[in-house]
Amino acid sequence: MAPGREGYAAMHGLxxxxxxxxxxxxxxxxxxxxxxxxAPDVPHRFExxxxxxDPITDRVIDLVSRxxxxxxxxxxxxxxxxxxxxxxxxxxxxxxxxxGATFEEFLHSLEYLPDRVRLALPELELPPIRVRDAGRRxxxxxxxxxxxxxxxxxxxxxxxxxxxxxxLTTFEYSGRSDDASLVKVAVHAKRFRAGRDFRLGMxxx
Amino acid sequence: MSVRDGSQTTLGRAALDRVLPLHLxxxxxxxxxxxxxxxxxxxxxxxxxGQAFFDRFELRRPTGLGSVAKILASPARTLRxxxxxxxxxxxxxxxxxxxxxxxxxxxxxxxxxxxxxQKHDLTSTDFAPTDLTIEMLYLREAQTAALEExxxxxxxxxxxxxxxxxxxxxxxxxxxxxxxxVDALASKLVAAGEPFALVLIDLDYFKEVNxxxxxxxxxxxxxxxxxxxxxxxxxxxxxxRVGGDEFVVLMAGVAETGLARDxxxxxxxxxxxxxxxxxxxxxxxxxIGITATSHYCQPDFxxxxxxADQALYRSKDGGRGQYxxxxxxxxxxxxxxxxxx
Numbered sequence: 001m002a003p004g005r006e007g008y009a010a011m012h013g014l015x016x017x018x019x020x021x022x023x024x025x026x027x028x029x030x031x032x033x034x035x036x037x038x039a040p041d042v043p044h045r046f047e048x049x050x051x052x053x054d055p056i057t058d059r060v061i062d063l064v065s066r067x068x069x070x071x072x073x074x075x076x077x078x079x080x081x082x083x084x085x086x087x088x089x090x091x092x093x094x095x096x097x098x099x100g101a102t103f104e105e106f107l108h109s110l111e112y113l114p115d116r117v118r119l120a121l122p123e124l125e126l127p128p129i130r131v132r133d134a135g136r137r138x139x140x141x142x143x144x145x146x147x148x149x150x151x152x153x154x155x156x157x158x159x160x161x162x163x164x165x166x167x168l169t170t171f172e173y174s175g176r177s178d179d180a181s182l183v184k185v186a187v188h189a190k191r192f193r194a195g196r197d198f199r200l201g202m203x204x205x
Numbered sequence: 206m207s208v209r210d211g212s213q214t215t216l217g218r219a220a221l222d223r224v225l226p227l228h229l230x231x232x233x234x235x236x237x238x239x240x241x242x243x244x245x246x247x248x249x250x251x252x253x254x255g256q257a258f259f260d261r262f263e264l265r266r267p268t269g270l271g272s273v274a275k276i277l278a279s280p281a282r283t284l285r286x287x288x289x290x291x292x293x294x295x296x297x298x299x300x301x302x303x304x305x306x307x308x309x310x311x312x313x314x315x316x317x318x319x320x321x322x323q324k325h326d327l328t329s330t331d332f333a334p335t336d337l338t339i340e341m342l343y344l345r346e347a348q349t350a351a352l353e354e355x356x357x358x359x360x361x362x363x364x365x366x367x368x369x370x371x372x373x374x375x376x377x378x379x380x381x382x383x384x385x386x387v388d389a390l391a392s393k394l395v396a397a398g399e400p401f402a403l404v405l406i407d408l409d410y411f412k413e414v415n416x417x418x419x420x421x422x423x424x425x426x427x428x429x430x431x432x433x434x435x436x437x438x439x440x441x442x443x444x445x446r447v448g449g450d451e452f453v454v455l456m457a458g459v460a461e462t463g464l465a466r467d468x469x470x471x472x473x474x475x476x477x478x479x480x481x482x483x484x485x486x487x488x489x490x491x492x493i494g495i496t497a498t499s500h501y502c503q504p505d506f507x508x509x510x511x512x513a514d515q516a517l518y519r520s521k522d523g524g525r526g527q528y529x530x531x532x533x534x535x536x537x538x539x540x541x542x543x544x545x546x
Contacts, residue, residue: 047361048354049358091346091350095343095347098339098342098346101328101330119344120347121347199328200327200329200339200342
């Protein structure tokens with residue numbers, strides 16, 4: 001697949017690769033093979049560092065959603081959870097943990113997430129995220145769309161990070177208004193249980 | 206202890222700890238009076254408090270300053286300090302005067318922070334939020350992950366390229382087989398014990414065509430020659446281009462050189478004319494060496510190629526535009542009949 005050009009709608013391969021890895025690591029390589037096997041318009045393997053035409057991402061999400069008999073929203077939330085909690089992909093969890101020492105700090109730091117991502121991968125432009133602190137440990141996350149249902153990836157990500165910090169949290173996806181999706185987060189207990197260990201100095205080999 | 210800016214601002218210990226977790230306060234005599242919380246954490250094995258600064262730290266830059274007063278009076282802004290001990294740490298520092306000849310020394314791990322983190326369990330709360338150390342660590346980790354992805358991609362691409370080359374049996378210019386294809390078929394025939402004749406063809410005057418008319422003309426000649434070879438050989442023969450202007454014909458099922466000589470004669474006749482190419486007319490001929498499996502007790506393709514090559518050079522020496530038949534060296538050598546050449 002031709003790498004995307006400037007000014008041309010091109011999805012960063014990392015997004016497509018994340019969906020592929022989710023399917024392979026959760027349902028097995030065979031599941032992925034049968035999903036893309038019958039689809040001549042979709043590459044059989046995505047490269048995280050290449051770009052792909054935008055519609056391919058939507059197409060892949062549709063194919064996976066149909067194959068797994070999961071709604072698009074549920075599927076994308078599962079992808080978000082997978083990115084943070086699967087032991088084979090330690091990267092995103094670690095990078096997100098850099099954002100803060102507590103879950104609430106982490107929530108606030110989501111506003112910086114697109115900038116942080118761009119620092120590491122200049123071509124990956126995530127839509128802006130706005131975090132509103134509604135008081136009494138209630139927050140509203142507002143995000144634009146990278147693709148249809150993108151906000152559900154964020155829900156999965158934040159849900160898994162809440163476990164990561166040991167917080168007890170509930171989520172409510174309150175739909176879209178204009179171009180933005182709203183997610184309500186309520187933190188019921190900051191330290192419901194012990195969070196997972198995080199050390200700044202990773203074993204970079 | 207307080208920091209004064211004119212008579213306006215004073216900074217208490219708690220405030221200093223909060224904004225500069227990696228700081229020291231030194232008395233005029235060089236005694237360590239105060240240690241920032243993060244610095245205290247990484248020196249917990251051998252606490253700094255109350256110790257002589259110059260005993261615990263080696264001032265690497267600027268050199269030769271043995272007192273707090275001299276450090277404060279030095280025009281050098283940057284201090285390089287090495288904390289001595291079982292696990293030394295190198296700091297970048299900055300000194301500023303306090304009341305009564307005391308000094309505030311602010312430290313930074315700088316790039317060395319990564320090594321410090323391997324040894325000490327620091328968290329983001331050990332750094333001031335204004336300190337970019339955490340951002341640097343984040344960036345380092347993110348870049349490492351991105352580089353790893355690039356590395357894996359490069360490896361996969363290199364592997365794919367090798368595999369593609371491995372599979373490629375075709376010379377892209379002429380559409381003939383390439384050396385790999387010729388080697389593969391020859392190995393197969395030798396392994397199966399099947400007889401075959403080998404014709405090795407080297408173009409004469411090809412370099413002159415390239416030099417005088419250019420490579421486009423040269424390529425056109427190669428295509429015409431390839432066409433001639435295809436037409437003059439049997440459907441079951443394999444024709445390959447094994448070098449710039451070198452071709453091979455493998456004739457499976459032909460143990461003797463007779464048919465190969467006939468075909469070589471026809472090829473030479475076909476090439477004995479001008480070839481129309483971009484930029485003019487080109488004229489080449491060919492020198493040919495022939496051998497066949499019946500010349501050998503144990504046919505071996507490498508040896509056969511060497512013998513065909515020797516025969517080819519006899520053709521060149523004999524005046525070009527002709528073929529010669531190779532004879533194997535060793536006890537099974539046969540004398541070629543006169544006129545075989």
